[in-house]
Amino acid sequence: MKVVKPTKDALIISSVAAGILFSGPALVMASEEASQKDFTKAIEDTQVVRYGHTGYFVSNIQANLADLTLYQGAVDGVYGKLTEKSVKQFQRLHHLKVDGIVGKETLTKLTSIKKPVEEFQYGDIREEVKSFQTKLHALNYYYGQIDGVFGPLTLQAVKEYQQKNNLEETGKLNSPTQIHLLSNRNKKGITLTTKKVKTAHNTELQSSVTSIAKSLLGTKYEWGGNTPSGFDCSGFIKYVFAETNILLPRTVNEIWNYTVDTQKVGIGDLVFFETYKPGPSHVGIYLGNGQFIHTSSSKGVTITSLSNPYWKERYLGAKKVPKA
Numbered sequence: 001m002k003v004v005k006p007t008k009d010a011l012i013i014s015s016v017a018a019g020i021l022f023s024g025p026a027l028v029m030a031s032e033e034a035s036q037k038d039f040t041k042a043i044e045d046t047q048v049v050r051y052g053h054t055g056y057f058v059s060n061i062q063a064n065l066a067d068l069t070l071y072q073g074a075v076d077g078v079y080g081k082l083t084e085k086s087v088k089q090f091q092r093l094h095h096l097k098v099d100g101i102v103g104k105e106t107l108t109k110l111t112s113i114k115k116p117v118e119e120f121q122y123g124d125i126r127e128e129v130k131s132f133q134t135k136l137h138a139l140n141y142y143y144g145q146i147d148g149v150f151g152p153l154t155l156q157a158v159k160e161y162q163q164k165n166n167l168e169e170t171g172k173l174n175s176p177t178q179i180h181l182l183s184n185r186n187k188k189g190i191t192l193t194t195k196k197v198k199t200a201h202n203t204e205l206q207s208s209v210t211s212i213a214k215s216l217l218g219t220k221y222e223w224g225g226n227t228p229s230g231f232d233c234s235g236f237i238k239y240v241f242a243e244t245n246i247l248l249p250r251t252v253n254e255i256w257n258y259t260v261d262t263q264k265v266g267i268g269d270l271v272f273f274e275t276y277k278p279g280p281s282h283v284g285i286y287l288g289n290g291q292f293i294h295t296s297s298s299k300g301v302t303i304t305s306l307s308n309p310y311w312k313e314r315y316l317g318a319k320k321v322p323k324a
Contacts, residue, residue: 151251256283
């Protein structure tokens with residue numbers, strides 16, 4: 001980032017910056033309203049940089065805050081209201097005293113923080129998401145699998161965390177949310193309570209789901225397909241339930257996390273299997289009488305028995321779809 005050099009000429013050395021932000025001493029410029037002598041004494045006494053100060057040191061503070069996406073103003077070396085606001089936001093995120101003043105504690109923290117990893121959002125499947133799911137789980141916001149899938153449960157947890165901690169409610173794991181979350185050591189989140197979940201399995205809905213699914217028998221398999229011109233396994237499930245005005249996530253793993261455990265499989269429930277990778281990787285709709293309808297890579301949309309040796313040894317269990 002380009003740093004704009006201040007044009008004023010009253011330069012002094014700030015003792016708080018030496019050896020922390022730069023390899024050599026940092027320069028701070030006094031405001032025109034204060035004499036160089038008075039300003040030098042104030043810095044030596046308080047070892048802080050605050051509103052009204054100008055200089056290269058301020059420019060570097062602005063540049064560091066900009067790298068953390070906390071400052072959107074010009075890097076001009078002027079410690080104005082926008083810089084002060086950004087410093088306060090940084091202090092709030094790191095549980096420091098929120099005064100808008102860059103003292104030794106704030107400066108040390110600011111210069112020790114690495115630029116956050118990229119932003120994550122709904123639909124992402126990344127290894128990095130696991131650490132945030134783990135942290136959200138520890139704080140009682142997230143209760144799904146630690147799988148790196150940014151699905152509906154992760155989205156809900158992120159929004160609740162942002163709302164409770166006075167962060168902008170974007171639903172994204174952006175820089176401020178990541179910083180706050182990973183530095184949060186002891187603030188507990190919501191209290192999770194067990195409650196009866198309404199499920200989408202009345203007779204009328206069972207009939208609709210199974211009828212729609214059966215009407216698509218013979219549709220060809222297509223990787224990534226989610227329309228009657230071609231389905232993959234999760235695309236088929238999502239399409240069928242969407243026709244009954246129930247929206248499901250897109251991937252098998254997300255659907256597994258979204259649905260509700262059941263001890264007894266019923267018509268219209270989803271049945272899950274572990275196929276080409278650990279965990280749920282295939283899903284179908286239970287039709288009753290030990291049969292399920294699904295999209296096979298070799299046969300397209302087809303009906304298969306749960307007692308089929310291939311599927312029997314890979315069966316993970318059945319889950320119900322929450323009512324919209």
